[in-house]
Amino acid sequence: MISLAIKFAWRELRGGLKGFRVLVACLALGVAAIAGAGSLRAAFDAALAEDARALLGGDLDIRQTHQPFAPEMLAALAGLGRVTQGVEMRAMVQVDGNARRSLVELKGVDEAYPLVGRLELSSPMPSPFAFHDGAWGAAAEGNLLDRLGLKIGDEVNVGDATFRINAVIAKEPDRIATALSFGPRLMVANGAVEATGLIRPGSLVRHTLRLLLAPGTSPAEAKAELARRFAEAPWQVRDAAEAAPGVGRFLDTLASFLSLVGLTALLVGGIGVANAVKAYLDGRIGTIAILKGLGAPSGLIFTTYFLLVGLLAGLGILLGLAAGAAWSRWWPDWAPSAFPWR
Structure with missing residues (x-):
């Protein structure tokens, strides 16, 4: 009876999908949304896992608020691999006295930065952060220049220090590792942050260390060693x-x-879907009556249309899965204009 039901269902399909387009469309749309969400999340997870070290800036990211790292801590970390030290805080940039100002994410870096990835500047210089002619060098994000009407070579004030904009930041490899940003980036040397005079008791200053481990040392082992030696850190x-x-x-x-x-x-x-199936079966009452009149059992008729509806539902699900899988391929073309970390 199954083979005969399959034959009858196939003959019904030869008449086209008229009456079942709504069923296929509804299932395809819903399944595409669910499959697209899953494939998108999986694609982002794969991308983050592939570039995790560059996004973090090393194998380990160590942060400490308010107080700098103790010398014995720095010595212990230096024994595990290469280290770059930085300072991050929020500050106010002032231009022409106080005529123009903007909140920025001030970041101090040393000569070893970055350990992983590449800091891309629009105007590469041998030492863009060096002190020269009474002003520290700095690199700024383009939107800071647009906001304050600045250009390369202009000077700004942050606290007690004066900075000359020497370059525009095209790509900061570890920017995504910053949990929350309230303004554009202004990158300077570590010593320049101290020169601002903004590091005072009570200031919200984050001292950061990025560690690139020596070959043969895993991040888990390094974290366990640091937890053992500096349990109260x-x-x-x-x-x-x-x-x-x-x-x-x-x-x-x-x-x-x-x-x-x-x-x-x-x-x-x-x-x-329910309305589409009901409307279709209502239109096939005549055919069903003929089959009953010719002696077809109720089980055969039920199996025929059950297979027909199931086949079309499977078609809608397959279309939805294909659309959901294709979404993760289409998404990267749109994402750069929608997300700031790309």
């Missing part, structure tokens, strides 16, 4: 698995939202 240690926690939370939220949209589409589309 007030620092926060992250490895490549936690390179971009903020982005991970955003992607989880986005995937959950898209999955909810897909489930809602399937729920609403279920009404359309």
Whole structure:
């Protein structure tokens, strides 16, 4: 009976999909939304895992608020691999006295920065952060220059220090590792941050260390060693698995939202599916009556149309899965204009 039901269902399909287009469309739309959310999350996870060390700036990222790292801590870290030390804080940039100003994310770096990846500047210079002619060198994001009407070579004031804009930051490899930003980046030398006079008791200053481990040492081993030797240290240690926690939370939220949209589409589309199936079967009452009159059992008729509806539902699901899988390939073409970290 199954083979005969398959034959009858195939003959029904030869008449076209008229009456079942709504069923296929509703299922394809809902499944595409759910599959797209999953494939998008998987694609981002793969991209973050592939570039985790560059996004973090090394194998380990160590941060400490308010107080600098003790010399014995620096010595212990230097024994594990290459180290770059930095300072991050929020500050106010002033131009022409106080006529123009903007909040910036001030970042001090040393000569070893970056350990992984490449800092790309629009105007490469041998030493863009050096002190010269009464002003420290600095590199700024382009939107800071646009906001304040600045150009390369102009000078700005931050606290007690004067900075000359020597370059525009085209790419900062570890910017995504910063949890929260309130302004454009202004990058200077470590000594220039101290020259601003803004590091005072109570100032919100983050001292950072990026560690590139020596061959043969794993991040887990290094973290265990640091926890053993400096159990009371007030620092926060992250490895490549936690390179971009903020982005991970955003992607989880986005995937959950898209999955909810897909489930809602399937729920609403279920009404359309039910109506489409009912309308189709109502139109086939004559055919069903003829089959019954010729002695076809009810089981054969039920199996025939069950297979027909199931086949078309499978078609809608396959179309939705294909669209969802293609979404992760289309997304990167749109993402650079939508997300600042690209």
